[in-house]
């Protein structure tokens with residue numbers, strides 16, 4: 180069966196009167212990955228919530244941590260007018276995975292989901308997703324499978340453990356890990372997948388809960404160039420921008436560097452908010468001043484007002500930000516690069532974790548400083 184404009188797909192959007200059938204006419208594409216089974220072939224339409232923008236091809240000058248220059252292996256953007264043909268698996272339905280899988284479903288894809296805690300699959304199943312009882316069952320029944328897991332340990336066990344994704348992989352299948360992990364973990368998963376004859380792409384994302392819901396993520400991909408081209412239409416459903424960075428490890432490193440900067444920015448912003456308050460300024464005015472000047476960043480105006488109220492609704496869990504700083508320290512160590520600011524920030528996130536704030540938003544790191552200030556007054 181082929182997708183023919185949105186009406187035959189498994190998903191009917193109950194929230195919107197406009198359906199996929201109102202999408203612009205769809206160019207069809209033969210599968211780049213030959214289907215290893217007689218699975219129905221559903222074409223995902225390109226939908227307007229995820230406009231394709233050509234990424235500026237920003238490349239690192241060198242990547243000595245992974246010892247491979249990347250500039251010679253940049254594939255061009257996936258050809259325009261081509262669409263993904265095949266079934267899509269999704270492993271890991273947390274804060275990020277759920278909305279990402281939902282967007283694939285909304286776009287008309289044939290989606291099969293799995294999550295360690297099965298109840299988190301229920302919503303997607305009620306909207307038309309199929310259920311796989313293990314990662315292996317998902318990969319064996321899907322052409323391409325995405326994984327969005329908490330950390331290196333969970334990404335590894337889901338990919339390579341008993342009944343893990345690798346067990347269902349084989350020639351013609353693709354595995355795309357969008358979790359934030361270190362390069363070494365990503366390379367291990369790459370090897371396990373490639374040993375089965377399958378293809379691997381790492382594709383960690385920049386952007387949080389809301390961009391995931393809105394299909395506005397930024398993918399930092401590396402690995403199999405042909406798989407990158409195959410899944411580009413799927414990445415364009417879930418995101419607004421994608422980079423291809425060459426060898427496996429480069430996407431992971433890029434993501435870690437970005438989150439290292441973000442973690443330090445948030446720690447520094449927290450200091451500023453508390454200091455302004457201590458000297459009698461209104462921290463809300465500080466947020467306004469910052470947001471109008473050269474150091475403006477959306478993060479400050481989005482998170483700042485709730486931080487002033489000591490409210491930390493979780494978009495990016497603090498434990499994951501601390502994990503990313505820990506990974507940054509390892510990356511920096513591997514190339515003898517000092518990162519003292521990030522190291523100091525990491526200590527603050529560790530304090531926040533020890534105060535029971537792991538599952539709060541990472542902006543709750545301000546509480547670690549608040550405690551410090553109070554105790555120094557005593």
Ligand SMILES: NC(=O)C1=CN([C@@H]2O[C@H](COP(=O)(O)OP(=O)(O)OC[C@H]3O[C@@H](n4cnc5c(N)ncnc54)[C@H](OP(=O)(O)O)[C@@H]3O)[C@@H](O)[C@H]2O)C=CC1
Nearest residue numbers: 271272273274275295296328329333359387388494495499
């Ligand atoms: N939240 C954000 O803003 C962003 C997060 N990221 C990264 O994306 C990844 C996922 O983040 P997020 O969705 O926020 O995290 P969540 O904590 O919400 O979800 C984590 C997912 O991993 C699963 N998981 C954890 N441990 C295991 C395990 N041992 N075996 C199997 N599954 C496991 C969880 O399953 P279960 O439901 O059973 O616990 C859940 O599906 C992380 O690497 C994070 O750093 C990247 C960009 C933004």
Ligand SMILES: O=CCCC(=O)O
Nearest residue numbers: 359385386387438495
């Ligand atoms: O890894 C989390 C990133 C959060 C963001 O980019 O806003």
